[in-house]
Structure formats: structure tokens, C-alpha cells
Amino acid sequence: MKTRSPLIVANWKLNGGTDLICTSVASFLRQKFRVQIGIAPPYVYISNMANFLRNSQIMVGSQNVSKFESGAFTGETSAQMLKEVGCQFCLIGHSERRQVFLENNASCHTKVASTLAAGLMPIICIGENAQQHELGLTKHILYRQLQESLLGQNIKNKQIAIAYEPIWAIGSGKAATPESVQDVHEYIFNELCTIFDEESAKNIRIIYGGSVNKNNAAQLLAMPNVDGLLVGGASLDPEHFSEICALANQITPEVEFNS
Ligand code: PGA
Numbered sequence: 247m248k249t250r251s252p253l254i255v256a257n258w259k260l261n262g263g264t265d266l267i268c269t270s271v272a273s274f275l276r277q278k279f280r281v282q283i284g285i286a287p288p289y290v291y292i293s294n295m296a297n298f299l300r301n302s303q304i305m306v307g308s309q310n311v312s313k314f315e316s317g318a319f320t321g322e323t324s325a326q327m328l329k330e331v332g333c334q335f336c337l338i339g340h341s342e343r344r345q346v347f348l349e350n351n352a353s354c355h356t357k358v359a360s361t362l363a364a365g366l367m368p369i370i371c372i373g374e375n376a377q378q379h380e381l382g383l384t385k386h387i388l389y390r391q392l393q394e395s396l397l398g399q400n401i402k403n404k405q406i407a408i409a410y411e412p413i414w415a416i417g418s419g420k421a422a423t424p425e426s427v428q429d430v431h432e433y434i435f436n437e438l439c440t441i442f443d444e445e446s447a448k449n450i451r452i453i454y455g456g457s458v459n460k461n462n463a464a465q466l467l468a469m470p471n472v473d474g475l476l477v478g479g480a481s482l483d484p485e486h487f488s489e490i491c492a493l494a495n496q497i498t499p500e501v502e503f504n505s
Contacts, residue, residue, distance in 0.1 A: 252467060252494045253407055253451045253474035255284040255369065256481030257309060257337060262287050264294075266482065271298045273484040279303065281474070281494040284335055285481070289323055296332025307335035307369070310343060313356040325357075325364035335367040337476075339395065341375075341413045351394030358399055358406075367405040369476070370395055371455070372434075376414035384412075385433050392437050401442060407451040408434055409476045415456025417479060424465045424472075427454045431471035460489040467497055
């Protein structure tokens with residue numbers, strides 16, 4: 247049985263607006279969930295959304311964070327600022343940030359440190375591209391991403407999560423098979439045991455992202471090392487996303503979790 251409460255996160259990317267916020271909030275406030283749910287809208291909506299969801303269990307997060315704390319860095323938003331407006335978690339190193347905005351493991355390391363220092367939960371996104379996948383380099387790529395973004399981080403009494411998102415599965419309609427996700431998540435868990443220690447690793451949720459929808463969510467969540475899901479496209483339809491959350495809820499026993 248899983249000992250970590252599943253974490254289901256919506257990544258709206260550069261989508262959504264006031265209408266989607268209203269319909270999403272309305273649909274979430276109607277329901278009760280045992281799983282932990284997070285929504286990452288574009289920066290400008292975080293404050294508004296956090297206010298709407300203040301008395302709910304739904305977390306609001308950001309899709310990125312600056313590696314700087316303050317100063318002459320036009321266009322940047324710091325972890326502390328995000329915290330101040332009600333943000334509770336930050337996606338870090340999403341493959342679109344790595345590919346389009348040239349982020350790398352070193353910048354992820356700095357961002358994880360500043361996010362932790364601000365008291366926010368970093369969700370570190372890692373994953374291989376199609377070519378690396380075909381060449382059988384997945385674990386090699388993940389090893390470097392994990393080592394270079396996590397080594398030396400102080401996670402004592404902090405929440406962090408890892409999102410495994412194979413790049414070839416994102417937005418392609420072709421999710422990785424539950425068995426292959428299980429294999430990779432088990433590898434990630436073992437690496438986290440080495441980077442930190444087993445006790446700490448057990449508290450880190452490892453979630454899967456890449457073409458998740460209501461038809462594949464339950465099978466993915468049934469895998470022993472899959473602690474949740476990161477949902478892109480399907481999260482833009484509040485009903486569809488609620489159904490995924492409801493599926494996660496169904497497989498979550500009615501017990502109190504540590505995290
Ligand atoms: P997708 O995106 O669900 O649309 O594949 C997932 C993500 O990029 O986080």
C-alpha cells in the first residue's frame with residue numbers, strides 16, 4: 247500500500263484565463279478530495295486563484311521561478327514573491343523551459359534551493375527526449391538531472407517532488423506504459439536514496455507526466471512507485487481534470503498520510 251498521499255498537479259502552461267479559473271474553482275469547491283491537488287496557472291493568475299482557493303485543500307503553484315532573489319533581472323519573479331501571493335509549489339526545469347528557454351541542471355539546482363528557502367515545494371521535472379529514449383539512455387539522462395539539481399540540497403523537514411516526464415510523451419497523446427513508468431520511478435527512488443537517504447527518499451513523491459488523461463490515469467496510479475500525476479492538456483478541461491482527481495481519490499484509502 248502506498249504511504250504517500252497521491253499528488254495530482256495541473257500544468258496550464260501558457261493557457262487559461264479568468265474564465266477557466268472561475269470554472270475550475272467552481273468545480274473544485276464542489277468536491278472533497280483525499281488526494282493532494284495542485285494547479286499551476288500562468289504567473290499573473292496565481293494571486294487571484296490562491297484567494298479563491300484559500301479555504302480549500304487545493305494548492306496553487308507556479309510553472310517556473312527565478313533563480314535570483316531580487317535586483318536588476320527584468321521579467322523575473324522570485325520564490326519569495328510567489329510565496330507572498332499564496333503560491334505553494336513551483337514546477338522547476340519543465341522540459342519546455344529546458345528546450346525553449348535553455349534552462350539546465352545548474353539553473354534548476356539554484357531554483358530548487360531558493361524555492362526550498364522560501365518554504366515552497368519544488369516539483370523538479372526530469373525526462374529524456376525521443377532520441378535518448380530510443381538509444382536506451384533514459385536512466386543515464388535522469389541520473390545527471392537528479393544529481394546535478396539535487397545534490398547538496400537541504401530537504402530536512404521540507405516537501406519536494408519529482409515529476410518524470412518523458413519529452414516524447416508530452417502533448418503527443420502517447421503516454422509511457424505503466425510498466426515502463428514503474429521501472430523508471432523505481433530507478434528514481436533508488437537514486438534519491440543515494441542522493442539523500444532512504445528515509446528522506448520515502449517522503450519524496452515521484453509523479454508521472456506526459457499525455458495523462460482520464461483513460462490512463464488509474465493504470466498509471468496503480469503502479470507502486472507512481473505517487474501522482476502531472477497533467478497538461480487534460481487539465482484545461484475542469485471536468486476532465488476533476489475526473490482524474492476523482493480516480494486518484496478512489497484508489498486512495500481513507501487514512502491520514504504523512505505528506
Ligand atoms: P501533457 O503535458 O499532459 O499535455 O502531455 C504534460 C506536461 O507537459 O506537464
